[in-house]
Amino acid sequence: KRIAAIARERRISIVHTHNSRAHSFGVLLKLLHGLPVVATAHQRHIQLHWSLNDYVIANSDVTLWSMRRFNFVSKSRIRRIYCPIRDRFFNGAPPAEVSATRTAWGFAPTDRVLGCVGNVSPRKSQLNLIRALPSVLREFPNVRLVMVGDDHGEYAKTCRQAVEELQLQGAVRWLGHQDDIPLVMSCLDVCVCTPTEEAFGLTAAEALASGVPVVAALVGGLREVVIDEETGLLVPPRDPRALSTAITRLLNDGALRERLAREGRQRVRRLFSAADHAAQLLDVYQTVVSGKRQASQGR
Known part of the structure; x- marks a missing residue:
């Protein structure tokens, strides 16, 4: 509740998680408080929370395949974005x-x-x-x-x-x-x-x-x-x-x-630049936020 209150107070539009404990916490924020959640998959573990996120970012094509095949993430809610190199x-x-x-x-x-x-x-x-x-x-x-x-x-x-x-x-x-x-x-x-x-x-x-x-x-x-x-x-x-x-x-x-x-x-x-990574992340954020707005307007 405290994190959700902080998010509302600071007008945070989206939560992005990066490890297993954070992923589970992010899904709870979404289910209990309606915060949009994006999760980056850095490993190929079979875990129940993946399909509950608003969007999943896979760090490779093989991770993307694993997320879809074993964690039932739909094609419309996942994208491969390679890790950036400093x-x-x-x-x-x-x-x-x-x-x-x-x-x-x-x-x-x-x-x-x-x-x-x-x-x-x-x-x-x-x-x-x-x-x-x-x-x-x-x-x-x-x-x-x-x-x-x-x-x-x-x-x-x-x-x-x-x-x-x-x-x-x-x-x-x-x-x-x-x-x-x-x-x-x-x-x-x-x-x-x-x-x-x-x-x-x-x-x-x-x-x-x-x-x-x-x-x-x-x-x-x-x-x-x-x-x-x-x-x-x-x-x-x-x-x-x-x-x-x-x-x-x-x-x-x-x-x-x-x-x-x-x-x-x-x-x-060519493939792992920080600038490209940031641009692709922004596109995901905009997709998730605009989708939430459209859903709320249609109610």
Whole structure:
């Protein structure tokens, strides 16, 4: 009641929610107080509230299909709007800052840096990359891997144990949570995305915007961000051998790295711009608000 009163007092025309708890709360605001609600689907979970929203925004085509197929969202009340990529990723970090950061990580100027960005979890499947690393190191002993993201919990312990068992301590750095992801991306030679499920693929898009070539798992929305052999390399999930082959192929072929990074950056700039995202959001808001007005006038 308090939030509904604040919305009326401030003449808020629409509520936009972005996570599961907020989605449920938004639907209650709509059902109990008549506030129009838009919800963005960042995952492909089966949940009852989706069909009760006035409008649903899917962050990829595969998410849109899932929302319609399993959550019964009607075609007229859902649209795919890709996540926006901040301009700073396109600008990149100054070379001096990149050099200083890589040195702070303990790397030599000649080291080749792989990066895996995302909280350490079974869905992100960092263990798959760790198991692929020995094959990469046999061909490129100067390869180093940075793990970026919260690394607590049992799965993180399993990953650290695998690093020790495979004697990779000298090649792997656990950086934990990092606030400056644009800087992290600028420090990488290759970004590796290994999830078993991904609704969109924000990390891959941010890497491509930064001019960093990507090797990614052939799952979910990643197939919309990374076009195999055009803007990156896609490999089957849970396949360390295929992953190591793709990584070594990129490290062996500078021309391929440059082409994939260039084409990937152009695609991200074309499809995932903040300005386009804002314009599409505004169109959804106007559609919902005008529909509510027409409905109230027809009563």
